[in-house]
Amino acid sequence: MIELRNVYKRFNDHHVLRGVNIKIESGEGMVVIGGSGTGKSVILRHIIGLTKPDSGEVIIDGQNLADLSEEELSDFRKRFGMLFQGAALFDSLSVWENIGFGLKEHSRLQKDEIMEIVTEKLAMVGLRGIEHKMPADLSGGMKKRVGLARAIAMNPKIILYDEPTTGLDPIMSDVINNLISQMNKTLSVTSLTITHDMKSAYKIANTIAMLYQGEILEVGTPDQIQNSKNPVIQQFINGSSEGPIRVD
Amino acid sequence: MMEIMQFLDRFGKWILHLLTEIGAMGLLFFHAFIYIFRPPYRLRNLFKQMESIGVGSIPVVLITATFTGMVLALQGYTGFKRFSAEGLVGTVVALSMTRELGPVLTGLIVAGRAGAAMAAELGTMKVTEQIDALATLAVNPIQYLVTPRFIAGIVMLPLLTVFSDFIGIAGGYFISVNMLGANAGVYLRRTTQYLQMEDIYGGLLKAAVFGGIIAGVSCYKGFQAEGGAEGVGRATTGAVVVSEMLILISNYFVTAFLRG
Numbered sequence: 001m002i003e004l005r006n007v008y009k010r011f012n013d014h015h016v017l018r019g020v021n022i023k024i025e026s027g028e029g030m031v032v033i034g035g036s037g038t039g040k041s042v043i044l045r046h047i048i049g050l051t052k053p054d055s056g057e058v059i060i061d062g063q064n065l066a067d068l069s070e071e072e073l074s075d076f077r078k079r080f081g082m083l084f085q086g087a088a089l090f091d092s093l094s095v096w097e098n099i100g101f102g103l104k105e106h107s108r109l110q111k112d113e114i115m116e117i118v119t120e121k122l123a124m125v126g127l128r129g130i131e132h133k134m135p136a137d138l139s140g141g142m143k144k145r146v147g148l149a150r151a152i153a154m155n156p157k158i159i160l161y162d163e164p165t166t167g168l169d170p171i172m173s174d175v176i177n178n179l180i181s182q183m184n185k186t187l188s189v190t191s192l193t194i195t196h197d198m199k200s201a202y203k204i205a206n207t208i209a210m211l212y213q214g215e216i217l218e219v220g221t222p223d224q225i226q227n228s229k230n231p232v233i234q235q236f237i238n239g240s241s242e243g244p245i246r247v248d
Numbered sequence: 249m250m251e252i253m254q255f256l257d258r259f260g261k262w263i264l265h266l267l268t269e270i271g272a273m274g275l276l277f278f279h280a281f282i283y284i285f286r287p288p289y290r291l292r293n294l295f296k297q298m299e300s301i302g303v304g305s306i307p308v309v310l311i312t313a314t315f316t317g318m319v320l321a322l323q324g325y326t327g328f329k330r331f332s333a334e335g336l337v338g339t340v341v342a343l344s345m346t347r348e349l350g351p352v353l354t355g356l357i358v359a360g361r362a363g364a365a366m367a368a369e370l371g372t373m374k375v376t377e378q379i380d381a382l383a384t385l386a387v388n389p390i391q392y393l394v395t396p397r398f399i400a401g402i403v404m405l406p407l408l409t410v411f412s413d414f415i416g417i418a419g420g421y422f423i424s425v426n427m428l429g430a431n432a433g434v435y436l437r438r439t440t441q442y443l444q445m446e447d448i449y450g451g452l453l454k455a456a457v458f459g460g461i462i463a464g465v466s467c468y469k470g471f472q473a474e475g476g477a478e479g480v481g482r483a484t485t486g487a488v489v490v491s492e493m494l495i496l497i498s499n500y501f502v503t504a505f506l507r508g
Contacts, residue, residue, distance in 0.1 A: 048384055070388075077386045088381035090373075102385045105288070150385075 001026050002047055002158065002190060007056035009042060016042050018214030019056070024207075029184045029191045031201040033236065034211035035245065040194040041085075043211070044160050047192065048080050049073045060158070078106060081156035085163045087147030089135040095122075095146050096131035102154045121149040125179055141172035148179060152187065159183065161193040165200045177203040198237050202226075210236065212245070276390065276471070277464045280398040283391040293396040301362040301397070301463075302404030305354075306411065312357050313412040316349055317341060317419030324420075325428050337430065338438030341420035346447045350413040351405075352499055355458035358405060359491040363466040366397055367487030370470025371480035379471065394467040398460060405459030406452040413451065450506040457502055458495045465491045 002024040009017040016039035024030045034040050045051040046058050049065050058065045061079070068076055089098050097104075099121055100114040109117075118131060125145040135143060144164065151159060161180060165173035177200050184191050184204070193204055201208055202222045209219040210233050218230055228234060235243030324337040370393060373379050382389045417439060424430040466487040473483035 045380075050380055050383060074383070074386050074388055077384055080384060082381070082384040084377045084381055086376055088377040090378055090381070091376075101387075105385065105387055 001059075001061055002192065003057075003059040004043065004046065005057040005059065007043075007046060007053045007058065009039070009046070009051065009054050015214055017046075017053070020211070020214070020216055022209060022216060022219075024190055024192060026190050027188055029193070029204055029206045031193045031195060031205035031208045032211055032216075033196060033198070033201055033208060035236070035247075036196060038211055039214060040196075040211055041162055044082075044162055044192065044194055047158075048077060048082060048160060078102075078154065079157045080160060081151030081154065081158070082160045083144070083147050083151045083162060083164055085166060087135075087143040089138075089143055089146060089150070091135045093135075094131070095133050095135070095138070098135070098146060099150045099153050101150065106154070117153065118149070121153050122146075124152070124183075125149045126175065141168055141175070144168065144172075144176060145179070148176075148183075152183065155187070157189060159187075159189050159191045161191065161195075163195055163197075164193060165195065165197045173197065173200065174203075176200075180204050198239070212236075273465065273468045276394065276468050277398075277460075279390045280394040280464060280467070283388070283395040284399060286391070290392065290396060293392070294399055297396045297400035298404055300365070301358065301400045301459075302407060305358050305361055305404075305408055308357050308361060309354055309408050309412050310415055312353055313345075313350070313415040314419040316353055317345060317416030317421075318423045320344055320349070320416070321420035321423040321428070325424065325430075334428075334430075335434070335438065337420070337424055337428075338435045339442045341424075342417055342439045342443045343447060345413045345416040345420075346443065346451045347503075348451070348499075350409045350416060351451045351454040351458060352495065354409050354412045354455060355405065355462065355495045356492055358408065358459075359462045359466075359495060360488055362401075363462045363487050363491045364484050366463065366466035367470040367473075367484045368480055370467055371473030371483040374471055374473045375476055375479055389471075394463070397463040397467055401459030401461075401463030402456045403459070405455040405462070409452055409455040413448070446506075450503075453506070454499060454502050457498055461494045461498060462491045465494060 002022070004020050004022040007017050007020045008015075020043060022030070022032075022043070032040050032043060042051060046053055047060065049058070049068075052066070060076070063076065065073065065076075090101065093101070096115060096118045099118045103109050103114045103117060115131070122128060122130065125148050127142065127145055127149070130138070130142070135146070138146065164176050164180060168176065180191070180193065181204050183189070193201070195201055205222055207219055208222055208225045210217045210225070212232055218225065218228060218233060220228065225233060226237065232244050235245050241247070320341045321337055324340045325334050328334045328336055370379070379389050379393075382392060421435060421439070424435050425432045469483040469487035469490070473479040
């Protein structure tokens with residue numbers, strides 16, 4: 001279970017999070033939507049402990065992250081898998097070395113055992129035969145899928161997705177959406193996805209939460225959000241430039 | 249009055265920024281050092297860095313040292329001739345190379361070459377979130393990225409300096425004997441006559457310090473990069489400039505420590 005309680009965070013004079021409250025039950029898939037630069041990625045970073053709140057608490061599976069030392073936090077991260085916006089593959093390592101990175105570092109598996117798992121994870125994301133390619137040789141969609149394979153290689157309990165479809169063409173976006181949806185079902189993971197792609201949100205989510213001006217405006221099922229009476233939410237999900245949300 | 253307040257404000261912010269940087273860099277050096285003694289030891293990474301910093305720098309160090317030794321001999325000869333001390337050129341070349349020019353010039357060259365490369369590589373990793381990705385895979389980025397480079401710098405700079413000292417002295421010999429008419433036997437004897445082991449060891453100690461500085465500063469600057477390509481460029485320039493300044497500054501203090 002993931003919980004953010006009254007989290008405040010500012011960077012210099014920019015108050016990004018102003019009392020964010022989120023609760024994600026085990027096995028639930030939540031999507032946080034919101035405009036660009038509104039702090040959605042910052043929420044993700046708090047959950048995995050890359051950023052610490054100015055005030056408030058981040059509680060994962062009953063553990064308050066503030067109570068952990070750096071070493072304990074690093075160890076705690078083994079229960080997570082994270083897909084970064086640009087995939088963040090290690091460009092000096094091949095595809096299989098990327099996907100098997102966690103296994104190599106944290107298990108006693110031999111190279112051929114790791115290779116087997118890598119091939120299996122690649123197949124899960126619909127890729128075959130690219131184990132020895134380098135990240136620079138891959139297209140954007142392939143990078144994302146390799147990034148996803150890396151995120152699930154250690155069979156994590158919690159998966160975080162940072163704008164998984166941003167920068168991809170509509171067909172590849174749908175492929176990724178299907179993968180995430182399928183992943184959540186078959187692996188029974190708790191997941192949090194950050195996106196401003198509404199099509200993606202509706203497909204993946206059990207619940208959707210909208211982040212606006214540093215706070216969670218509303219939480220609901222995709223149907224509830226689509227039928228929300230809140231003009232801010234309606235403006236966002238309909239993609240209209242007219243409305244209470246001002247673009248500076 | 250307003251101008252004074254504004255000036256004080258800017259100056260104060262600059263001082264605070266400088267102190268923050270020094271503190272953060274100090275912390276990185278500290279962590280990089282203690283992780284040397286903590287498993288996992290990742291020898292493959294270490295050897296790769298040693299090859300990159302050390303072996304890769306041999307060609308430039310060779311050229312630098314050769315011409316430094318040659319110009320030292322030339323300048324020494326023409327200068328000392330003014331007071332009939334040209335017989336001391338061999339001694340001066342040997343002492344200058346081992347005590348100062350070997351470690352310092354090698355340090356400056358390697359800062360420009362390997363330091364820049366480290367800052368650029370880590371800076372690029374930073375702006376593409378690869379460093380964050382490492383952390384999310386439960387691997388400590390300092391232990392994985394900085395410590396191998398730190399060890400490699402401390403180990404390889406003295407080795408490069410030995411190479412540099414030897415080549416520089418050889419360059420000086422070549423010029424003195426073949427161009428300036430010195431007697432080969434006499435020149436060789438002069439080279440070793442007043443040279444003491446502490447001259448060589450002192451130079452190697454300096455080199456180890458410089459190697460640690462280059463690695464620590466360059467990795468720090470890389471980790472601080474932000475804002476895409478421009479940020480990486482700034483990190484790279486900053487790494488070279490700060491490394492070289494710290495090499496020259498620490499050179500004085502290490503020398504004073506050795507001679508004190």
